[in-house]
Amino acid sequence: KAGILREQIQTTFFAFTSEPDSRYGAVMYRFMDQPLLPGLVAALAIVGVVVLCLRWRSESARIMLVWLAVPCVFASILTDVAGQAHRLLNPTVAVLLVVALALDGAWKHLRRSLPGHVTLALFAGLLSVPLVAGAHDGYEYLRPGATDQFGVPATAQARCLESLPPGTLALVSGGTRIYARHGPSRYLAGDVLRRDLEELAVPDASDSRPVVVLVHEWNRSAAERILGAYPQAVSVEVQRPAGRRVLTVIAIYRDRAEAERVLDACRDNAEL
Numbered sequence: 001k002a003g004i005l006r007e008q009i010q011t012t013f014f015a016f017t018s019e020p021d022s023r024y025g026a027v028m029y030r031f032m033d034q035p036l037l038p039g040l041v042a043a044l045a046i047v048g049v050v051v052l053c054l055r056w057r058s059e060s061a062r063i064m065l066v067w068l069a070v071p072c073v074f075a076s077i078l079t080d081v082a083g084q085a086h087r088l089l090n091p092t093v094a095v096l097l098v099v100a101l102a103l104d105g106a107w108k109h110l111r112r113s114l115p116g117h118v119t120l121a122l123f124a125g126l127l128s129v130p131l132v133a134g135a136h137d138g139y140e141y142l143r144p145g146a147t148d149q150f151g152v153p154a155t156a157q158a159r160c161l162e163s164l165p166p167g168t169l170a171l172v173s174g175g176t177r178i179y180a181r182h183g184p185s186r187y188l189a190g191d192v193l194r195r196d197l198e199e200l201a202v203p204d205a206s207d208s209r210p211v212v213v214l215v216h217e218w219n220r221s222a223a224e225r226i227l228g229a230y231p232q233a234v235s236v237e238v239q240r241p242a243g244r245r246v247l248t249v250i251a252i253y254r255d256r257a258e259a260e261r262v263l264d265a266c267r268d269n270a271e272l
Contacts, residue, residue, distance in 0.1 A: 015083035017042040038133035048098030068094040158184035163269040166191035223248040236263040
């Protein structure tokens with residue numbers, strides 16, 4: 001347990017300083033492919049945190065440490081996927097204030113120990129750090145193709161939806177954090193109409209609206225009920241990684257041959 005906790009703390013720390021957003025979970029910042037803080041700002045943040053710890057007897061320092069630590073602990077360290085950027089946006093505000101404290105401390109120290117013109121030149125350089133970092137972030141965010149990386153961690157569900165013909169009604173029988181509208185599915189599904197299947201209410205297929213139902217492994221009993229209710233339906237099991245079933249995909253078409261063709265494409269694409 002101590003080792004797991006240590007790894008969670010390290011992952012949370014590196015999310016600010018060196019590691020990009022996790023490939024798992026809600027990849028809201030993944031396309032930036034960088035940590036929450038650019039390198040120089042991260043270094044100043046570490047200095048600022050050290051200064052706060054040294055001044056822990058000060059009430060303001062204790063408030064800042066609590067403001068920084070509490071969201072890091074409860075939004076990252078004690079969660080199933082540590083280090084995700086969207087969970088660390090709240091403490092990022094505190095971290096930026098810590099950076100400001102570090103700059104303020106540096107200014108006071110330089111002013112006491114160096115000639116005035118040298119101090120002004122060095123402090124101007126320090127002030128340029130957040131400006132340059134912000135400009136770099138803006139470039140990374142707005143450069144052409146930046147968001148193309150957003151859908152990289154495509155799931156088996158998303159890849160199956162990607163292969164379905166336009167106009168298909170896709171019903172997802174998922175569960176916690178598994179929805180028809182989740183990120184990769186939304187980007188890859190194209191013109192497929194996606195809905196969450198909350199109960200056994202699958203409409204009959206028609207020439208204009210073929211129906212495909214994606215049933216995740218932990219809802220396998222739902223697949224059995226659907227196949228029992230629609231004898232004309234055909235199904236395929238998607239395995240990813242190879243040998244591990246993750247989805248049962250059911251096609252309710254009037255044309256059985258067409259249904260089998262769609263399912264073959266779904267399986268082949270999902271198991272890439």
